[in-house]
Each structure stands twice: as C-alpha cells, then as structure tokens.
Amino acid sequence: MKMSAGVEWALHCCTVLSTATAPVPAHRLAELHGVSRTYLAKHLQALSKAGLIHAVEGRDGGYELSRPAAEVTVYDVVRAVDGPEAAFRCTEIRQQGPLPATGEACKVPCGIAKVMATAERAWRDSLRGVTIGDLAATVDTNLPGTWDSVRHWLGAGTASEPVR
Amino acid sequence: MKMSAGVEWALHCCTVLSTATAPVPAHRLAELHGVSRTYLAKHLQALSKAGLIHAVEGRDGGYELSRPAAEVTVYDVVRAVDGPEAAFRCTEIRQQGPLPATGEACKVPCGIAKVMATAERAWRDSLRGVTIGDLAATVDTNLPGTWDSVRHWLGAGTASEPVR
C-alpha cells in the first residue's frame, strides 16, 4: 500500500500555518521545509482546492488555514492530497469465470470487499480523530519552543516576493 | 492510497483453497476466476513464499493452504501480496530547512508520523481480526451453495495438466 509523498509535506505545512500569526507565502513554506517551491505548489494547490487553505492577496499575503486548526482533521489533509479513493478496489472478480455470482447475489458487496472496506474505515476514523491543532500541540510538547522559532523565522521574512 | 490489485485475487484464491477437499492446480484456480494463469502465478508465488500456501506434487497435486483457514488472517494474505511496508513513509522532512530538528528531538518519531502509524495499526488490526475461514463462512451465508458448486466444479477437473 502506498500513499502520495505529498501527504507528509501537506501535514507539516498545515501544522505550520496553524501556528503562524500571519499568512505565509508559498516560497517561505518551501524554504522552511527545505523543498523546492515548484514541488510544494502542487500540494498547496490540492489543499486549496479542498478548501482547507486559501491565499490572501497583497503585500503581506500568503496562505492561511480556512478553518480553525481544531476543525481540520488529519484525514481532511490526507484526502485532499492523496485522493478519496479506497486503497482496495474490488473489480468484481466474483462475476468472472465459469461459476459467476449473478443477480441478487451481486446487489450486496462481496464479503471480501466488505472486510477490506471495514479496515479502511478504521484507518479513516483514526485519522479523523486527530486535528491539525492536536498535531501542533504534540510537536510543541515534544520539542518545546519549536513554534516560537518558526514564528520568529517567519516574521523575519520579507514580503517582497509574490504570494503564490 | 493504492493497494496491489493482486490482493483481491489472492483473497479469493485462499478462500477457495480453504473449502477445497483436495489440492487445486494453479490452472484450475485461474480458470475458476476467469484470469490468465500467468497473471495469477505471480500472486500464488507470493502466497507460497510467505508460507501461506504450498504446492503438493504429483498426479493429484496442486496448491493447498499450509495452515487451517482459521489460522490465516486476511492481513497475512494482504501482507504477502502487497508487502509489509507502511503506506505513509516519513522522510524526516523535519530535519530539513533552516530550523532542522536535531539530536535528542529526532530520537522519537515525528508526531505526524506517529499519528499516521497509529491509523495504519488500526487498519492492520482490523484485517488481523478476520480469517480466511471467516471469509469462506461469509460467502456461504450470503450465497448458500457456493462452495458446493465450487467443490463440484473442482472435482470435475482433470489431473492431466501440471500442478504449477
């Protein structure tokens, strides 16, 4: 099973945005994470398209979270970047071969597909139970002072570059 | 998030093997599922390599489960075919950029990675809670007579083709 590598960047970016005191330009987010702006742009666009962040225009513009961090779950971010599709995709192989399941039998999902879906629900529920606000708090518990440093570093940036 | 398509085939094959009264040649498993033998071979090899099934040689040979179906979990099969790697892979981006986490801080996993790992554990635990025996029972509850038909069809096969 494989997830888009963008999820790690997106979660880190959202956590930073949740603690920033002003909108953060995309190039500053990229710089802070040591990654190219082009690479990050794609994931920021996905977050923006999902309505989780938005760009504030103008001299002091940049990205900010669209909702309070306590109302953005980790699953919201994962879904925005990695897509809503289930990892296990049933291709109805039970309908193939010399003894195909037909008619009534196919109105309910295959028992195997159901078990796989239940497991993915458990995964989703787990990610829905944690918010970006929780993540930010965890980082600051593990590494006290992190957000102060980040806010200080962000404050030292110039607003002369474009927002996106 | 994406899982190998082989998982669906492997789970269906293991469920069939759990209800068969004799070893099933690979070409009969392929035929029963309406898929090419070459395609299925790869997944059967993965199951075999993981010790979940093994080939019985000889005229009436074929594959059989290596353990009772009640002792093979859905997760065992998923792991054999899809691999043991986590879907979310932390690349330690916290160590990049102008404010890298260093030293002591990096001895514990990043809070974000922990949340992702917890969710995957929930997924695995869910799949570990269901066995191939359970799957076979579910299919027969939803579609009574399925395994009788399958056993009958398998019994009507010839043993003249090679086992693998």
Ligand code: FES
């Ligand atoms: S037919 Fe798709 S999982 Fe059974």
Ligand code: FES
């Ligand atoms: S450094 Fe990898 S998830 Fe935070």
